[in-house]
Amino acid sequence: MDVENPPSPDPNAHSRRRFLQRTGGATALAVLGASGQAAAVDEHGRFKADPFSLGVASGDPLPDSVILWTRLAPSPLTRGGGMPDKRVPVQWTVAESEDMTPVVQTGNVFADPAHAHSVHVNVQNLDPNTEYYYQFRTGGYRSPVGRTKTAPEVGATPEEFRFGFASCQAWYDGFYTPYKHMAADELDLIVHLGDYIYEYGIGPNGGVRDTAVPQAYRSEPTTLDRYRLQYGLYKSDADLQAAHASAPWLVTRDDHEVDNNWAGDVPQDPDKQTVEELLKRRAAAFKAYYEHMPFRLEQKPDGPDQKLYRNYTFGDLVEFNVLDTRLYRSDQACGDAFTVDACQKRFKENRTILGDRQQAWLVNNLEASNATWDVLANQVPFAKMDFLRGAADGYRMDQWDGYVADQVAVKNAFEASVNNPVVVTGDFHSNWANDIKSAQNESKTIGTEFIGTSISSGGDGSEFSDINGNKEGVFGKHVVKENENVKYNNNRRGYTRCTLTPDEWVTEFQVVDYVTEPGAPVRTDKRFVVEAGTPGLQEP
Ligand SMILES: [Fe+2]
Incomplete structure (x- = not known):
């Protein structure tokens, strides 16, 4: 960085606060220090560390559908991501607004070790050219909330x-x-x-x-x-x-x-x-x-x-x-x-x-x-x-x-x-x-x-x-x-x-x-x- 030209105040401070809330900011950085050696899930299927360390994503939008993505990895820098070698149920929710109300659709999928416990949900029957928010849940944790948008008709x-x-x-x-x-x-x-x-x-x-x-x-x-x-x-x-x-x-x-x-x-x-x-x-x-x-x-x-x-x-x-x-x-x-x-x-x-x-x-x-x-x-x-x-x-x-x-x-x-x-x-x-x-x-x-x-x-x-x-x-x-x-x-x-x-x-x-x-x-x-x-x- 050029020390003679320090950065000016960030004009996007407000919206930045919003998306840091959305992504859980600090949590995502903390995973780098985690050893990931301890068992990630207790006998009741609850995670001991946040499994949503890699965030959420959406993609390939159509007028009525979009793909939602996450991967469960409480310890993403270790082989297997700190996950047990078994399928884990994940709930997904799509809502109209960022506070996840009112709910538009919800469903369940399995995160499978054969796919690194990644999840790809094809959400359908959505309205065209519309903003939606989504979130995943598993083992006592909620993911950050993501924003997505369908394509116009x-x-x-x-x-x-x-x-x-x-x-x-x-x-x-x-x-x-x-x-x-x-x-x-x-x-x-x-x-x-x-x-x-x-x-x-x-x-x-x-x-x-x-x-x-x-x-x-x-x-x-x-x-x-x-x-x-x-x-x-x-x-x-x-x-x-x-x-x-x-x-x-x-x-x-x-x-x-x-x-x-x-x-x-x-x-x-x-x-x-x-x-x-x-x-x-x-x-x-x-x-x-x-x-x-x-x-x-x-x-x-x-x-x-x-x-x-x-x-x-x-x-x-x-x-x-x-x-x-x-x-x-x-x-x-x-x-x-x-x-x-x-x-x-x-x-x-x-x-x-x-x-x-x-x-x-x-x-x-x-x-x-x-x-x-x-x-x-x-x-x-x-x-x-x-x-x-x-x-x-x-x-x-x-x-x-x-x-x-x-x-x-x-x-x-x-x-x-x-x-x-x-x-x-x-x-x-x-x-x-x-x-x-x-x-x-x-x-x-x-x-x-x-x-x-x-x-x-x-x-x-x-x-x-x-x-x-x-x-x-x-x-x-x-x-x-x-x-x-x-x-x-x-x-x-x-x-x-x-x-x-x-x-x-x-x-x-x-x-x-x-x-x-x-x-x-x-x-x-x-x-x-x-x-x-x-x-x-x-x-x-
Ligand atoms: Fe390159």
Whole structure:
């Protein structure tokens, strides 16, 4: 943190108090110190410690239904979460207001050790475009209260829709302050674009968090138990829990939920990990991911497969096409390098980032959509970005520029049938705003891309992106200068907030100046407008 610029008073103090009440704040932090060795449940089935240490969540909202999630884990940093090896009954309640009255629906489910005592409830027969509150109960404990919201009906025209998106939250790199601010916004939807966990081992003091982390965390996760531990640690964060409790989420995965830069069946380092080992690892990673997210049953993995691509519609205002650009992709071209000049392989027609089925699904959706705004919830940068200084062009092979055939196919679908395509992107640990140009005509703008920065990955950051730890911002500045379609770069941590109406889309890049200490205030670093019917970025 910059000691010369202490944080200003928090303008969101009131709403923060509300969501701390909602999530139980301090309790969530206390679990880190728990040994978790004692039996968690007495002979009457009552918990000796709070089993709701990982908070609550909701997700994948439809006009009449939403998924509610929790996981019982009185001791989330130990194998098994401190739970007995048996099924435990859990009661859930949905109500109209935050004090949990009047009750709308209630029911019972079992938390099963086969699923890490996680619970996914598909609540149905709800009213469209309506705010609800929910809570779980078990063994003498009540969970924090979560807020959720159903989608507007098909054909309805909401006056406004507010969503935020986030990605990349290396736990040991920084505090999750952006989530605290995001929670206070009480959005209609939060979209997570991946790197929810990182698969690296964690040191004894938890990086910048300076918190004791048990020995079991030193190794890199490859097994189900170890991935579960990773989620237990990440989800113990009170600010992350507050964001989950503030709105329904729509999540997708990038690489680090499994292994850095994996591609389909190809591991990061094929010399160190066989395909068979990667598939086993993928199955473990996918299962733990499902267990910790508010997914519908359709997203339940089948061994090393999990269908994450899906679409969610909010009246006729916006449709989200949630993508999976890891599971079906060809291996990165030209050695997976950052700035590759003259890589011919990236143009090969048989190379894909979406896979045939997902691409056909996406093109179909784009053709069929009646929404004003068609969004791609996407992992890696979509628009063309030349990263090499000077006359030569250099492209990063891990993003869509390394998969030109699919990039062109999606651009053509945008141009053929989409009024207002907007791509929202994670992965890059920095903020960028890009015009998307026609594949046939480089001077024609056909859509917009907002790349959102990381929640914490990369630490405090700097005003502009740079490489090799240099803080001059040379890299970010030259990319904006050399790419006519790239309009903005910033390298602070934060989240991105989007407010949609039938006439315009407003994006606000919300940043904090530090994450290596808790408590940073939030500020809007940049605001862009997209007018419906006029593709491309505008500055208000
Ligand atoms: Fe990341």
